[in-house]
Amino acid sequence: MPLIQIRNLNVYYQKQQALREVSVDIPDRAITAVIGPSGCGKTTLLKSINRLTDLGEGIQVKGEILIDGANVLAPSADLLLLRKKIGFLSQRPFPLPMSIRDNLTFAPRVHGMRPRDIVEQIRQMETHWPMVGPGMVNRPLPGRRSYREAGLLLTEYYLRLAALWDEVKDRLDSPAQGLSVGQQQRLSLARALAVNPEAVLADEPTSALDPTSSSIIEKQLKLLRGRFTFVVVTHILRQAKRLADYVLFLYLGELVEHGPAAEVFTHPRDPRTRAYLSGEIN
Amino acid sequence: MRRRKITERIVQGLMVLSLGALGLCFLSLLLLVVFRGLHGLTPAMLLETPKGGFYLGKEGGIANAIVGSLLLSIGATLLSLAVGLPLAFALQREYSSARMRAATRLMLDVLWGTPSIVFGAFGFVIMQLVGLRTSLLAGTLTLALVILPIMVRTMEEVLRMIPPDFKETVWSLGLTRTEAFLRVLSRQALPGFLMAILLAFGRGIGDAASILFTAGYTDNLPSSLLDPVASLPLSIFFQISTPIAEVQDRGYASALVLLVLVILVQVVAFGLNRRFSRHLIR
Numbered sequence: 001m002p003l004i005q006i007r008n009l010n011v012y013y014q015k016q017q018a019l020r021e022v023s024v025d026i027p028d029r030a031i032t033a034v035i036g037p038s039g040c041g042k043t044t045l046l047k048s049i050n051r052l053t054d055l056g057e058g059i060q061v062k063g064e065i066l067i068d069g070a071n072v073l074a075p076s077a078d079l080l081l082l083r084k085k086i087g088f089l090s091q092r093p094f095p096l097p098m099s100i101r102d103n104l105t106f107a108p109r110v111h112g113m114r115p116r117d118i119v120e121q122i123r124q125m126e127t128h129w130p131m132v133g134p135g136m137v138n139r140p141l142p143g144r145r146s147y148r149e150a151g152l153l154l155t156e157y158y159l160r161l162a163a164l165w166d167e168v169k170d171r172l173d174s175p176a177q178g179l180s181v182g183q184q185q186r187l188s189l190a191r192a193l194a195v196n197p198e199a200v201l202a203d204e205p206t207s208a209l210d211p212t213s214s215s216i217i218e219k220q221l222k223l224l225r226g227r228f229t230f231v232v233v234t235h236i237l238r239q240a241k242r243l244a245d246y247v248l249f250l251y252l253g254e255l256v257e258h259g260p261a262a263e264v265f266t267h268p269r270d271p272r273t274r275a276y277l278s279g280e281i282n
Numbered sequence: 283m284r285r286r287k288i289t290e291r292i293v294q295g296l297m298v299l300s301l302g303a304l305g306l307c308f309l310s311l312l313l314l315v316v317f318r319g320l321h322g323l324t325p326a327m328l329l330e331t332p333k334g335g336f337y338l339g340k341e342g343g344i345a346n347a348i349v350g351s352l353l354l355s356i357g358a359t360l361l362s363l364a365v366g367l368p369l370a371f372a373l374q375r376e377y378s379s380a381r382m383r384a385a386t387r388l389m390l391d392v393l394w395g396t397p398s399i400v401f402g403a404f405g406f407v408i409m410q411l412v413g414l415r416t417s418l419l420a421g422t423l424t425l426a427l428v429i430l431p432i433m434v435r436t437m438e439e440v441l442r443m444i445p446p447d448f449k450e451t452v453w454s455l456g457l458t459r460t461e462a463f464l465r466v467l468s469r470q471a472l473p474g475f476l477m478a479i480l481l482a483f484g485r486g487i488g489d490a491a492s493i494l495f496t497a498g499y500t501d502n503l504p505s506s507l508l509d510p511v512a513s514l515p516l517s518i519f520f521q522i523s524t525p526i527a528e529v530q531d532r533g534y535a536s537a538l539v540l541l542v543l544v545i546l547v548q549v550v551a552f553g554l555n556r557r558f559s560r561h562l563i564r
Contacts, residue, residue: 052450057375080456088454090447097469097562107455110465177562188451195456 001069003028003198003229004049004086009063011044011053011253018044022063022255024248026199031221031230033244033261035237037282040250042233046201049231050086051079068198084111087192089202093184095176096191100168103176103187104158105151107195115150121196122157129227132160154194162190163220182213189220199229206239218243237277241265249273251281315541319534327535332501337520339528342501344536349503350511351540353418354493355486358425359479362433365426370437376449376459387435394431399491401428406495419507421497428492429482436481440474441467472558480551484544490515514540 004026011019019041026032034042044053051072053059064071072082096103108118126132155172159165164186168179176187185205192200202221206214221230221243234240240247244261249270257264257273268274275281330343373383405424414420444467452462468475490513498510499520514536521533 047450050454052454055376055446055450055453057380080458083454083456088451090451090454092447094445094448094451096452096466106466107457110455110457110461191455 002026003068004231005064005066005069006045006049007064007066009045009048009061009065011041011048011062012060013056014058017253019048019250019253022250024255024258026229026231027246028229029226030245031225031232031243032246032248033240034231034233034248034250035235035240035276036250037276038235041253042235042250043203045248045250046203046231046233048073049201050083050088051077052088054079084195085198087195087197087200089185089188089192089200089205091204092208093181093188095179095184095187098176099173100176100179100187101151101155101172103191104155104194107191108154111195115147118150118154122153125157125196125227131223131227132157158190158194159187161193161220161224162186163216164190180213182209182216185209185213185217186220189217193224193228197228199231202230202232204233204235207235214239249276251276312541315534315538318531319536319538322528322531322535323538327532328539331503336501337524337529339526344512344514344517344532344539346501346503346512347514347517347536348539350418350497351487351514351543353504353511354421354425354497354513355483357418357422358429358486359433359483361422361426362430362482363479366430366433366437369434370441371463373434373438374441374463376463387438390431390435393427394435397491398428398489399494402492402495405492409496415508416496416498416510417508418497418504418511421493421511421513424492424496425486425489428489429486432485433478433482436478437471437475440471440478443474444470470562473555473562476551476554476558480547483547487543488515488540490519514543 002025006022006024006026009019009022010017022045034045036042047053048061049065049067049072051061053061061073063073065073067082067085071077072079096106098106113121152172156165156169159168164183167183171178176184179187185208189200189205206217209217218239221232224230225245232240232243234243241261246259247261247264248258249256249264249268249272251272257268257270264273265277268277272281324343326341327343328348329345330341331346332342332344333340336342369386372378373386375383378386401424405420405427409415409420441463448470449462449467452466453459457465493513494516497513499512499516500510501512502509504511518533518536518540521529521536524530
């Protein structure tokens with residue numbers, strides 16, 4: 001069963017309908033790109049999944065979004081658990097108003113993770129999806145009670161996953177606000193991964209970044225897709241082509257077409273998809 | 283073209299004029315108080331309470347008023363902070379409906395605009411009802427009511443200024459509303475909160491009308507919450523309204539003390555603000 005299943009999703013802003021009858025399964029451990037012209041409901045779809053739509057006023061979300069088979073749109077849904085399972089990367093990075101290190105350890109601490117849970121989480125990650133390399137795994141792990149050491153391990157591990165460690169390792173205690181925007185976005189990625197989510201939603205994660213930073217983010221997403229499910233909203237078609245394993249094309253609130261990237265990009269079935277891909281609709 | 287340039291000049295001229303007027307007012311106020319008050323500002327003035335005949339030019343000081351004013355305004359600030367902080371949070375859309383917020387804001391704005399003598403009269407009526415005499419307690423309670431709207435409205439605006447995307451980011455880490463506000467967003471709001479508190483304190487220490495009926499006036503230092511207390515504004519009033527020039531000068535000395543207190547508070551605020559802004563997201 002796929003982690004994220006969307007069934008008959010309808011979203012209304014006051015009277016206006018932003019999404020109509022969207023139904024789709026998001027493939028696990030892959031990058032799904034949500035594409036479409038601006039105002040077509042891409043971000044709305046994304047924010048419905050982790051219920052950030054709750055924040056807006058006058059937004060009605062109807063239908064079902066199943067995460068691990070449980071409907072998260074139900075009033076009884078556990079939002080904290082949902083958001084722990086599904087991370088989020090916003091358009092503009094927002095570091096928490098604290099040090100770089102605290103940005104990483106804050107959420108795990110709020111979720112009540114003990115030092116040994118942190119150590120276990122990283123060991124699991126490295127055993128099943130070795131990504132950081134032997135240098136990190138073979139190092140003696142900190143004792144079970146030391147929060148500081150476990151926090152440092154967590155910080156180093158996830159900053160490495162986000163390709164930021166080498167740039168900030170000497171100033172972990174300085175304000176995260178001092179980082180460049182590109183670095184802040186990588187910090188946000190590391191922070192989202194540090195709570196060990198199943199999936200990460202990214203809302204145009206590179207639109208505020210310079211080309212170099214964008215390509216680092218893209219590279220890391222590709223590297224991490226074997227472990228996490230990514231849903232990436234993007235208005236850059238070329239980025240979608242570079243990144244996506246699976247594509248959803250939204251147009252005027254309707255899910256026009258979805259399928260494996262190779263298929264959608266080379267043989268789009270719907271004339272509207274063809275028009276969008278060829279640049280006729282924008 | 284010429285007309286546009288002339289308009290630009292005129293607008294600039296008006297700005298310079300207003301700035302000059304402000305500077306002139308501030309400087310002349312400062313100079314008046316310093317020149318007339320400085321030589322009356324003896325150690326005895328600060329450290330002694332009024333002796334018999336103080337208001338006719340005999341010995342004594344205004345320690346009663348300094349202590350009274352500090353007690354009243356610090357007490358009122360703490361009290362309205364205790365009530366105001368939850369109120370400021372309640373006025374956010376995460377916690378209350380649009381109608382509720384509008385009604386509460388209206389209420390606070392009306393209270394803000396209410397002359398403080400009305401609060402004084404109101405406090406007096408309540409005191410009579412519950413059998414309380416003019417006292418530090420009654421004065422503090424009434425003064426708290428005067429500064430509450432200032433504090434709440436300012437803090438509430440500060441919270442509202444937090445970018446919605448930043449809130450989304452914090453929520454998406456899996457925090458409850460309250461955790462998000464208390465552990466992250468209030469850090470962001472801290473400098474603003476500080477300003478709100480000091481603004482309220484500044485208003486409180488300078489207010490005379492609300493404590494006129496409620497705190498009373500005395501030449502002694504209070505020994506309990508139920509004793510009447512003196513205050514700087516009333517002390518200034520009593521001294522300057524005598525026909526004796528020497529006593530009037532002491533009145534200006536008292537005004538100088540009040541002014542220095544207010545400036546001191548601002549300086550402290552400035553320092554704290556810089557410290558707290560270290561991690562701020564802009």
